Amino acid sequence: MRGRPPPPPAGPPGGPPLELVGVQRRFGDLLAVAGVDLVVEPGELIGLLGRNGAGKSTTMRMCVGLDEPTQGRISILGDSIAAGVARAAVGYCSQHAALYPGYTARRNLEFFGRLYGLRNAEAAAAAERVIGLLGLGPVADRHVSELSGGYERRVHLGAALVHDAPLLVLDEPTAGVDIESKERIANTMRGVADAGAGVLFASHDLSDVERICDRIVILSKGVVKASGTPKQLAGDVAELLRLEMETVADREAVRAELASLHPRVNGRLAVDLTLREGETIAQVLARCEAKGLRPARVHAVAPGLESIFLRVTADDEAGTDAVAD
């Protein structure tokens, strides 16, 4: 092993499923993760959001021992992730499916079960349970190379579930799958959390996150920018103002003139503006007036997760992303 640093210290014994304390990860000059503190409690499903390059995948990789923090501590049930006992307590689903294409779905599940110490009969029973849970029955005895992307992702998730881990770390498990598979995966994640496991789930699919997660953590430039339930996050973010214009040209004029309010087209003629902290609707309307913009209608609307996310991560620079994510 080349230059392997000593394992990070463990947390208190019998700690939460996952605890990150001041975790940093540096790649040369790039500080990909700049100090993340996060606790995943038993039965809690946390959605980890962030633009590409925000440090989500790097954080996930550190949580499962594929990468080591430059600074800080990560513990699983109080043990350092470097310890075998901690690894046994984690079910991991990477961003891209990692399965044996020449094996059937069932054999893949059984093999991964055996890697976590299950005996043959136990692994077979566990695989059967996961097959039922994820609706893999029709394809259980087909080679993974023959499966559709959706089924392949389900098997991939199944390999993380097969040993009944108290912690699941799932990196974009619903990316690129059909609606049925996405629904099945989302419901399974919720069910696993309801059964008592802690689940950390990175995604770009805001609707899934909003629907199933107990808590949302938004990473931006390697730090936690916001954390809480969707309702709590909405409270942290300024109001959303919807302007309905008369023409498309007017709509585009609003986008051009009020760029600082992160205008987003909503339908043919409407534009959503995110008010900055301390900024009132009257002030925004006064700015419109000053620029000759006259909306036909104005609505104050509660911000959805998408608006919250865009606002929280507005400072992120595109382009530095691919390195860290």
Next chain:
Amino acid sequence: MLLQTKAVLGHKLRLLSMDLQVAVFIIVMPLVAIVFLADGYAAPRAVAGATGVDQVVPGMATLFGFTIADSVGYAVFREHGWGTWNRLRTTPLATWPLMLGTAAPFVVLGTLQVLLLHAVGYLFLDMQFTGTWAALVVLAITAATTGVALGLLLVAICPSSEQMAGLVSLLAVLLGGIGGALAPTGRMPAALEAVAHLTPQFWVVEGYKDVILGESTVVDVLPNMVAVAAFAAIFFVVAGLAFDRNAEKSL
């Protein structure tokens, strides 16, 4: 840990059994070469009854035996390609059972190749066999282990399987040629003959010839085994030092 090691070993054997081209390259190719080349060679040593087949069989077994480095390396690169290498690293599985499970089937395959080629030579091509099969087995195991160690070393230093395959071909032919797998070293220029001792192939092929022509037993081939094992040890140590578990590899 025993359960996991058993699981990995069974898994790797299954993957190997699903990959017929490895067995074709390691076993069928040298068999074909032996059949076609046997009559074209002179006897490697001045032993009564010795013929060209006594050079070709141990020579081809050695030459193709070292290409097992490519097969074991490809097995690791393939895990990277499937994404399962990192997935395995997230399990409680320690590195050593993983490497042992990866290496062991290829040591078995390499040993079987040597035994099969010599058995075919002996039974069907009038190859001499004056020593003991036990000596052949222990030498074959040592040689296969060295080939596997070379494969792991190349995995450690090569970023892609293509680079590794190129290097294995070059090393197998070059070191095999210098080491006497293609022609007896006694017929080479003196300088080259001296260099031959610096290749593992030399000790392997000479050991095989000692077994089939020189009535050698396990004890007799011990010096060859030690020399070959020394190469294996060097390859393993360098592989361990150069191995970066976080390095991304492309298939």
